[in-house]
Amino acid sequence: MKVFCGRANPTTGAVEWLEEDENYDYHQEIARSCYADMLNDKDRNAKYFQGIRAAVGRVKERGERAVVLDIGTGTGLLSMMAVTAGADFCYAVEVFKPMADTAVKIVEKNGFSDKIKIINKHSTEVTVGPDGDMQSRANILITELFDTELIGEGALPSYEHAHRCLVQEGCEAVPHRATVYAQLVESKRMWSWNKLLPIHVRAEDGEKIIVSPPEMENCPGAPSVYDIQLNQVPLHDFAALSEVVTMFSVDFSKPVNRASAHYAVQLKPIKTGTAQVVLSWWDIDMDPAGSIKCTMAPYWVQAAFEDIPWRDHWMQCVYFLPNEEPVSQGQSVVLTAFRDDYSVWYKLQKGRNEEATTAIHEETPVCLCQAHLLWNRPRFGELNDRSRTTQYVHALEKVLKPNSVCLSISDGSLLPVLAHHLGAEEVFTLESSAISHSLMQKIFKANHLEDKIKIIEKHPELLISSDLEDRKVSLLIGEPFFSTSLLPWHNLYFWYARTAVSSHLTSDVTILPRSASLHMMVVEFKDLWRIRSPCGTCEGFDVHIMDEMIKNSLDFRESREAEPHPLWEYPCKSISDPLEVLLFDFQQAVPEHTLRKEGSLNLSRTGKSHGVVLWMEYHLAPGLSVSTGLVQVSGEKGFCQWTPHCKQAVYFFNTVTEPESLINNPSAVAYAVSFNPKTGEVIMDFKLKLM
Incomplete structure (x- = not known):
């Protein structure tokens, strides 16, 4: 059965209908989940193995069979640890079917099929009895149901049900507390x-x-x-x-x-x-x-x-x-x-x-207040960044005229307030959602501007002359910031919005920002590379996990796409100089032809080439820009400082999952990067040139 799902394209704003069927391939979702990170966390794995061995030992010392219930088994790693430690049988529960199917293959490959049963259910649906999923209650409970907040993944309801229905009173638990x-x-x-x-x-x-x-x-x-x-x-x-x-x-x-x-x-x-x-x-x-x-x-x-x-x-x-x-x-x-x-x-x-x-x-x-619904935490930090605001103020001062009719296009931006205070004759702001409309009303009222800045709750393509009181816009501004954006180039939606409102602009309209550019740099990560690397498990316990994920439905292959990460949290150093790849000219409408650039990027520092970081820079006015990525590269080793207000795009080389010799010895990176204006996608391909 095929299902069509509607999705708003974050760059173009168009609604796209995507076809999905019952055989939908989840390998990318799993590849981008935290399985590799968890499997590569040697401290976590070693502590779990120690705890499981001790728990099995205590049960055996009492002369009992060691029957394990493993809730949220994932790859089956903890269940295999339990059997290796001497458990007699293990019920491994995994609700996500693609993961459960792969766990079956991993358990079989490692020779544990006779002692581990994979149950593809939520633990609260598992039954016990002669005809149930479990023949008897377990006397050892193993779980890894925790998130950063401890209980955010539903650990408490799962534990409550397990103690009531699935495990014996006084059972051993790993973790214990x-x-x-x-x-x-x-x-x-x-x-x-x-x-x-x-x-x-x-x-x-x-x-x-x-x-x-x-x-x-x-x-x-x-x-x-x-x-x-x-x-x-x-x-x-x-x-x-x-x-x-x-x-x-x-x-x-x-x-x-x-x-x-x-x-x-x-x-x-x-x-x-x-x-x-x-x-x-x-x-x-x-x-x-x-x-x-x-x-x-x-x-x-x-x-x-x-x-x-x-x-x-x-x-x-x-x-x-x-x-x-x-x-x-x-x-x-x-x-x-x-x-x-x-x-x-x-x-x-x-x-x-x-x-x-x-x-x-x-x-x-x-x-x-609705602000926390529209703005995420980094966005609050961005709005409170005085140096960034100063850049916008200086840019507005350069382009504003006493008779400027100003239209702002962003989600919940303060640029309309800045434009008014700096002398624009009339200011309009286009807000695409009821939340951003309501929030901006509150902000304008708090600053006694409710009668001086007009909010238009419409998508750009629906704008009509009467919305602008039959005025032509002489200054179009944007940060750009849109709440649906994930990757840096998604905020190019501003370009599509600018194109949609072209008929409402004067012939000599000023656009702020004037343009944007896409930049990239090859880096070595201190740790982030681990989320895409082959994984060991722990000392004294060796099973085949990643190779089975590679060969089966949860393919751990290179995604050939970039993914968003807040790099201020993940130290790295530059292996190459930064390079401007593509330029987007907001003075003109979105072109029909593809923008493309290819070439070779020489590696100027020694190190492990884990991947490429990409980010956008917005050019507000001559000599004034704001970056969503690199702030500076410092020292001989090239340590990078990134803006903390945005996520950057990271493209991991497939060499992260290959022998170290391929990571250590490239002399350059060949690249081909293109922007498809019809889809709003940035398509990229990189190849390491070895010495």
Whole structure:
């Protein structure tokens, strides 16, 4: 059966109908998931294997058969560890059919088919009994159901059901327990990811300040956690206001309750400051004694931070308090963690623990201002970036005239406010969604501009003259930022929008930005390459996993496409100089012909060529540009600094999955990059030229 699914093209804006059938190939989705990262996490795998061996040993010492239930088996790795450790039988549950099918092949290839049964169901649908999926309840429960927030993948409901229906009372569990930690901090940088801070604009008639609406000031923010690599955040970016405290623990060997709960901890600030953010992480004990521990603690908590294992499937959490709270050194406050089935949030209260714990559980925070629904965390940071705003102000000052009729096309941009303050005669802003319309109304009202900037809630192709009060646009502006964009070139939607409104522009219209360019550079990653590399498992345990994923339906082949990553979190160094590849001229409409460039990029530094990073630069006015990628390359080794507000595109070479000699010895990279204006796609091909 074939199914047609509608999808909006993020670059062109057109709705495309894609054909899918029951044999849809999921190999790319799996290849881009975190399986490679998890399988390559030697610390994780070694700790799991140690914990599983110990659990099987304890069961055997009691004279019992070791029957294992492995929930969320994925590749079947943990089940194979259990059988290797001496388990008599293992039920391995995997709900995702393509993954379950591959697990069957992996288990068979490694000779474990007689002791491992793959069950392609959600664990809550598994039955026990003579005619059930499991012949008997298990006495060892193995799981890997955790995300960065610990419970975000539904661990609690799965554990609750397993204890009620699938495992014996007093079963062994690997991991045995999890503990969540928190630290209260003040951080201007992190707080800029959550609130719109005042923006100062110097105009001819004095300084103007753009302020956020009251709804945003009092908004509890987005309900989702912001998970990042805290190990890439320097100490000068935050001030610790408390010691690290234990918030709560979950014992997985006992019945687990999914019901909402809260945990209050009294703490005395170690420093006077403004509490804004809670940094949080967890660790898991693989055994009851806590002697086998796997921790997510960031570098400033760990003694030997240079040996911290790198992981991308588990990171650390940034939680934003509902409001900034001043705290004084030594004066007690109470930090409360609330949780429901899938998420955690925090609140800070003054006073003693007894007073604070009388507070009843609060509902999950929900965004009230709509800004957190339209703008993600990096976008908040981008809007609060003073140097970036200054570039736009200087560019507007160069092109604005007293009689300028200005039209802004972006999602929830502050450029219309800047244009008005800098002297545009009339300002319109095109907002394509009800959310961006509503948000901009609130911002304009807070700045007393509701009667001075007109919001048009339409897609560009539907714009008519009366929307613009029969005026012609002499200045078309955009950042560009669109909430549907994932890859850097998706924001070329601005070009398509500019083309769609051409009939409403004056013959001598000024476009800001004037143009955009696509840039690329060959890099060596410190760690990110691991998500595409062949994987070992752990010391003393060797099975064939990746080769089976390569040969079967979950093909781990090179995608031949780029994928988005926030590279400020993933250190790398340049192997080549940056190169401008394509130029997009916004002064003209989108062309009908394909833009293409090919050539050879010499590698100027020694190192491992893991892939190519691509990004966009927007040229606002002569001498003024903003970048969505590279900020600078520093030092002889070529360490890269990236803008933290955008994701860059990463194209991994297939040599990441091949012998190191192919990675270490290229002399140049041959490239062919093209932009198809009909589809809005950037098509790329790279080949390493070996010495």
